[in-house]
Each structure stands twice: as structure tokens, then as C-alpha cells.
Amino acid sequence: MIRIERVKKSYRTDTIQTTALNDVSVHIKSGEFVSIMGPSGCGKSTLMNMIGLLDKPCEGKIYIDAQRIESYNDKSIAPIRNEKIGFIFQSFHLINDLSVLDNVELPLLYRKISAKERRRLALEALDKVSLNARAKHFPNQLSGGQQQRVAIARAIVGNPKILLADEPTGNLDSAMGNEIMTILDDLNKKEKTTIVMVTHDDEKAQLTERIIRLFDGQLVN
Numbered sequence: 001m002i003r004i005e006r007v008k009k010s011y012r013t014d015t016i017q018t019t020a021l022n023d024v025s026v027h028i029k030s031g032e033f034v035s036i037m038g039p040s041g042c043g044k045s046t047l048m049n050m051i052g053l054l055d056k057p058c059e060g061k062i063y064i065d066a067q068r069i070e071s072y073n074d075k076s077i078a079p080i081r082n083e084k085i086g087f088i089f090q091s092f093h094l095i096n097d098l099s100v101l102d103n104v105e106l107p108l109l110y111r112k113i114s115a116k117e118r119r120r121l122a123l124e125a126l127d128k129v130s131l132n133a134r135a136k137h138f139p140n141q142l143s144g145g146q147q148q149r150v151a152i153a154r155a156i157v158g159n160p161k162i163l164l165a166d167e168p169t170g171n172l173d174s175a176m177g178n179e180i181m182t183i184l185d186d187l188n189k190k191e192k193t194t195i196v197m198v199t200h201d202d203e204k205a206q207l208t209e210r211i212i213r214l215f216d217g218q219l220v221n
Helices: 044-052 075-086 098-112 114-130 145-158 174-191
Strands: 002-012 017-028 033-037 059-064 085-088 163-166 194-198 208-217 219-220
Touching: 002 044, 017 219, 033 044, 033 174, 033 219, 044 059, 044 194, 044 208, 075 085, 075 098, 085 145, 085 219, 098 114, 098 145, 114 145, 114 174, 145 174, 163 174, 174 194
Parallel strands: 033 194, 033 208, 085 163, 163 194
Antiparallel strands: 002 017, 002 059, 208 219
16 A cells, blocks of 8 residues: 655755655555654654655655655645545644534545535544534534544545554543544554554554654664
8 A cells, every 4th residue: 555665855954964764665555554653853754744745755766555656746646645645643733713524524625526425424524433413513612632533534534545643642641542542443444444653652553553663764673
């Protein structure tokens, strides 16, 4: 499902060049649930951005669902991100002026489907995270755990094959964090969604099938 082949990524300023990833190769099978771990600044977020096509490598190749990414211009990769990849962020990134239902519908606005169908899919996604009863509420009326569940519903509303979760439990207490992990595990096992999760929490990482460890921009065993 995801192939990263000998990817290198550096960031350059006027005075210094920083290597974020150095000759990294990662293969993730369809239906896998893997976590990415390592100390701050090791390249975890950069690798996640590569997988999510939010950044492009200086060298190397990236394949998503067996399709090599040849061009990184918005016109080429926006449909792939919208249809094949769902994103969950540590800080939720919900729009406070929109209802829960409208927040979940947002990714569908870029698809050619009716308002009625968008609403049906959004309610279906909310049902998967047990938040149908909160559809008309606003984000600031919800707890942190509930907001993250809304963010998950938004990420899965378009039925993506890949779900990228960047510290999805980082802002939550242990009980809420466990609840989010249960939802992700259900999505992986029942929906066969491929999930890649960045985390600092070794306990949460142990719940995934495989751990990819990074240190100073390189893979470690």
C-alpha cells in the first residue's frame, strides 16, 4: 500500500542545512497498523508528511497504492490525498464555527456528490465513532476525546484506504487515549484500513502490529 524507497529530505537555510531523512526505505502492506517512534527531531513528522504527500523528497521514490508519485504539484496529488488518505492530527483542527456534522462533511465538498449523500456519509462516519447524538453540537461544546473522535470521523468519511494519525492521543488523558486506540483498532480490523501512527507513547505503539523506529533521520532496528 505504501512504499518509500531510499528517500532523502533536507531543509536548507542561508546558513545551515538540516537532514531530516537520510536514505529511508519503508514498506507498509495493505491492512497493516504500524507506528512510527523516535525522539523529537528524528524525522517522524517528515516521514509522515512524505507518506501523506504533504511534502516532497529531495531524492527517492514514493508509491501509494502501487502508484508512483511522479509529480508533487497540487493538481496531481490533491485527488490522491482526498480520496485515498485520511489525516488525524494531535490538535484536532476542527472549525469552531461549524457544527460537528459540517466539520465531518468538509472533505466531501471536493467530490462530486450531492448534499444529501454528504450528509448520509457524515452521519455514517459519526456512527462509527459513536457520536451521532452530537451531530448538531459545536466543537467547543465537546470534550477533548469527543473532538478527537470527530476528527477521526472527518478522516474516514471518504472511506480512505490509508489513515495517517500524528500523535492522535497526545492531548488526551489515558482513558480517552485508550478509547481512541480502540476506535483505530476497530477501523483497522473491521474496515481493513491501513493505519500509520506517529507516537511517543510506547504503550500505545505496542498495540500496533509493527513499530518503525527512527533516530537522526535514519531507520534503526
